[in-house]
Amino acid sequence: MTRLVGLMLLLLISHSHGASTIETFDFADPELRDRYQGLVEEIRCPKCQNTNLSGSDAPIAKDLRATIYRLLVEEGMSDAEIRSFLVARYGDFVLYKPPFRSDTLLLWFAPLIALGVGVVILVSVLRRKPMAGLSEDEKARLEALVEEQKR
Amino acid sequence: MNRASFFVPLAAFVVIVIIGFAGFQLGDKSVLPSPLIGKPFPAFEAPLLENASDVRDENDLKGRPLLVNVWATWCPTCKAEHEMLMKIRATSSLEIVGVNYKDQRNQALAWLARYGNPYSFNLFDADGQIGIELGVYGAPETFLLNEQGEIVYKRVGDVNERIWAEEIQPRLKEMRGGGV
Numbered sequence A: 001m002t003r004l005v006g007l008m009l010l011l012l013i014s015h016s017h018g019a020s021t022i023e024t025f026d027f028a029d030p031e032l033r034d035r036y037q038g039l040v041e042e043i044r045c046p047k048c049q050n051t052n053l054s055g056s057d058a059p060i061a062k063d064l065r066a067t068i069y070r071l072l073v074e075e076g077m078s079d080a081e082i083r084s085f086l087v088a089r090y091g092d093f094v095l096y097k098p099p100f101r102s103d104t105l106l107l108w109f110a111p112l113i114a115l116g117v118g119v120v121i122l123v124s125v126l127r128r129k130p131m132a133g134l135s136e137d138e139k140a141r142l143e144a145l146v147e148e149q150k151r
Numbered sequence B: 001m002n003r004a005s006f007f008v009p010l011a012a013f014v015v016i017v018i019i020g021f022a023g024f025q026l027g028d029k030s031v032l033p034s035p036l037i038g039k040p041f042p043a044f045e046a047p048l049l050e051n052a053s054d055v056r057d058e059n060d061l062k063g064r065p066l067l068v069n070v071w072a073t074w075c076p077t078c079k080a081e082h083e084m085l086m087k088i089r090a091t092s093s094l095e096i097v098g099v100n101y102k103d104q105r106n107q108a109l110a111w112l113a114r115y116g117n118p119y120s121f122n123l124f125d126a127d128g129q130i131g132i133e134l135g136v137y138g139a140p141e142t143f144l145l146n147e148q149g150e151i152v153y154k155r156v157g158d159v160n161e162r163i164w165a166e167e168i169q170p171r172l173k174e175m176r177g178g179g180v
Helices: A002-016 A030-042 A059-074 A079-090 A102-127 A136-150 B008-025 B076-091 B105-115 B129-133 B161-175
Strands: B045-047 B055-057 B066-071 B095-101 B121-125 B141-145 B151-156
Touching: A030 A059, A030 A079, A059 A079, A059 B129, B045 B121, B066 B076, B076 B095, B076 B105, B076 B161, B095 B129, B105 B121, B121 B129, B141 B161, B151 B161
Parallel strands: B066 B095, B095 B121
Antiparallel strands: B045 B055, B066 B141, B141 B151
8 A cells, every 4th residue: 555655656756847858968966957957847938828948848948948057057157147047038927936026016915905805894794783774663673573582 | 684785796706707808808928028128139149141251249230220030931920921021121211130040041041032031131040049138939029129229129929010000110210200
């Protein structure tokens, strides 16, 4: 049983790593290889609507993988420098995680605003007096009925 | 429960539908806004398609407004666009510079010989390096540059009659201070 679960997990893990990356790059340093792998998983392919660089067969994704390799290994750029290199050319689209800026504030805070609105509605519903919509006559009748029940 | 609050969920639903619909109307999601608008054309060095020993750089794109058109013989839309570029060349004083993107030199030259050459010259970008500097992700892409060599406008997809009349010509007119 444990073995079966282990095998299933292994299949799951091997599947989640995009299999469409065809070209291979040589990394002298395993740390560089890990950073490369992280970047191509993280950066979105500009030609595709929702695929990262490692998962895309588009020619531009292949070119950008080669560019990331070059910037990493030959130019010795940091991850942040590579990200801003790509954003300067392709825009924020290539980042799955939007940057925190004045024009993206609404994007970041919209869920919080929606939560606030929900809380306000909930509180107002909970605090509403059950007899608010009734006339004086109706209230008197309702109280009389309640009294009758109690007896 | 009173009558008004009964309609609150319905009203919320209608608002969400309207927002969703407006989202779909916002335009083509496959066209990305370019961060290069208002920036100088990126630095490059590239040989000409027409003559491999003649190397040009970004300074060769300064001094007059021009269109920089990224094209390739493997790109079907470029074929569709070609006729419009020929027309612009014939009817306007606007210069067009080509960036032959990830192409074969002999095929590109044969294409120009066969369909006509609207370009004053073509940069030969065999490995797509100029393309990456320009944020090109799908040919054809076209950039309008002002006299200072700054990118004023970018078109992803073909330059057609509508783009020429509504997007390029008004900007060109503004650059030239009124006259075309």
